[in-house]
């Protein structure tokens with residue numbers, strides 16, 4: 001198992017390298033002069049030349065590439081073209097917020113989505129099933145920023161339970177949780193809707209399987225058939241879908257981050273995009289790839305926990 | 314039938330007494346019977362074979378007894394299904410759960426898919442013991458191990474924590490049998506337990522079942538469409554066609570005097586080693602689907618001896634004059650002077 005993890009991480013190296021190369025090439029073929037971007041329209045010709053020199057834009061492409069790789073490996077990801085701060089530092093500053101938010105919404109999603117999905121499947125085509133299905137569809141199609149604003153209005157402004165701005169301080173666990181609650185509920189609702197739907201359909205499939213009939217033939221009580229025999233099998237497709245969705249979620253939490261004024265990768269990405277902060281974008285793409293690789297690895301490890309037919313080889 | 318007392322109790326020699334069992338399915342807005350008015354009694358220690366082509370209601374008969382017919386699509390009605398002084402036809406779901414896997418067990422046709430892929434075989438065999446007998450995890454495991462040895466799983470101890478995918482089809486069917494026998498049931502319902510297996514493995518599983526039956530003294534309903542298997546295993550045979558029993562007799566009697574034209578045809582289609590299989594007889598036509606049952610004799614349109622009366626009126630299962638324990642659902646063979654039979658007897 002440890003060997004498997006090590007091998008998977010080793011396999012990630014070429015992937016990361018490929019992404020870094022792609023990033024390098026992309027940034028150089030996008031129209032627009034980075035020096036111009038940094039200095040603005042009014043910059044003199046001399047200043048532009050000096051800036052190109054400083055950025056190494058005048059040197060042969062392969063030299064720039066080697067430098068780029070060497071710097072990246074040594075932890076020097078360059079400075080933001082906009083703020084001038086080191087990129088790796090900026091990313092590492094917001095990463096904990098993103099991880100907190102993602103993990104918390106996943107926990108909320110699993111905690112509510114799995115039982116709801118099972119419940120819905122067991123009452124197929126009855127009222128609770130319809131209500132759950134309509135509710136989860138709503139949860140999926142409701143714009144995240146609208147639900148975020150609603151949550152803010154109700155819980156922060158009306159009830160005053162949570163801070164309006166969930167930025168900031170990570171000094172104590174209580175503080176972190178207080179700031180995390182509303183954004184996590186907001187994304188957790190979407191996650192719940194997602195997991196509910198997948199669990200329901202997967203559970204319905206499993207309930208028609210021969211081994212479920214066998215379990216009933218043994219005279220097991222219904223709860224044992226459902227929670228021991230059916231659910232574990234039903235979770236296999238749920239893990240797949242959640243794994244895929246997590247990757248998307250990490251980049252797409254930007255609206256939630258904006259409404260709650262909370263730092264995070266999503267906001268960093270959008271900020272870098274709108275300001276043409278190429279160096280920052282490079283760094284973000286690499287980090288994003290790395291995160292996807294980790295999420296995939298965790299997904300595959302979770303399969304192994306659920307399904308004994310999965311082999312680590 | 315007259316041999317049954319009317320007090321609702323099964324006579325002591327019966328392990329199971331099924332009376333007037335009808336199981337229907339809801340198809341396209343209407344109910345259609347897949348099992349129609351089936352009655353039979355299973356004696357203690359007896360093996361009763363249920364024989365017939367695909368789709369004639371064998372599995373549904375067994376599933377109805379187990380209370381496992383899917384409730385959303387199917388409906389089971391019976392005058393009585395008597396087991397150990399209880400009427401299973403009127404038992405609550407909770408009561409049925411007590412009986413299932415304890416008093417009556419079932420082995421299914423599909424060994425590859427009937428075991429749960431994510432649970433160890435040790436767990437799956439122990440489960441019924443822990444549930445029905447209240448054994449501790451440890452005691453149940455010890456007993457389960459004993460049964461796995463009994464069904465001849467090689468090195469059962471080291472394979473106890475293996476998963477179903479690590480076993481072959483034949484071995485999985487042994488595990489299924491072990492699971493069914495865990496609580497020493499009075500009755501085993503074996504629904505084509507060997508159909509999905511290779512011929513050599515089939516023979517091994519049949520031998521195992523025969524051996525286990527001898528050791529435990531349980532009664533068995535053995536479902537098959539292969540009359541060849543029946544000759545080796547069964548004490549008595551009920552031949553089913555289109556949801557009805559069309560002939561029932563002791564096994565020797567049935568093979569010596571197959572009386573219903575359908576039974577005759579089935580017997581002619583047994584593969585035999587002394588005959589070329591290319592010449593194997595197949596019955597022309599098909600079992601009618603439950604949604605399009607003809608009136609009168611359901612076999613009539615495939616029957617070489619058919620008369621107009623066959624298709625006009627419902628046939629009764631009636632004992633033969635010469636052999637009262639041998640009943641046949643064919644008026645030509647029970648009422649008429651039986652020309653064919655006379656020739657055979659002479």
Ligand SMILES: Nc1ncnc2c1ncn2[C@@H]1O[C@H](COP(=O)(O)OP(=O)(O)OP(=O)(O)O)[C@@H](O)[C@H]1O
Pocket residue numbers: 338339340347365366367368369370371372373374383386387538602603
């Ligand atoms: N859920 C269902 N809905 C509608 N019809 C059904 C359903 N289940 C079974 N039937 C019908 O009931 C009839 C009897 O089925 P059953 O499974 O008992 O046949 P069988 O004798 O066991 O055949 P086989 O040898 O193929 O196992 C068939 O015609 C089948 O189509």
Ligand SMILES: [Mg+2]
Pocket residue numbers: 371372373422504505
């Ligand atoms: Mg069947």
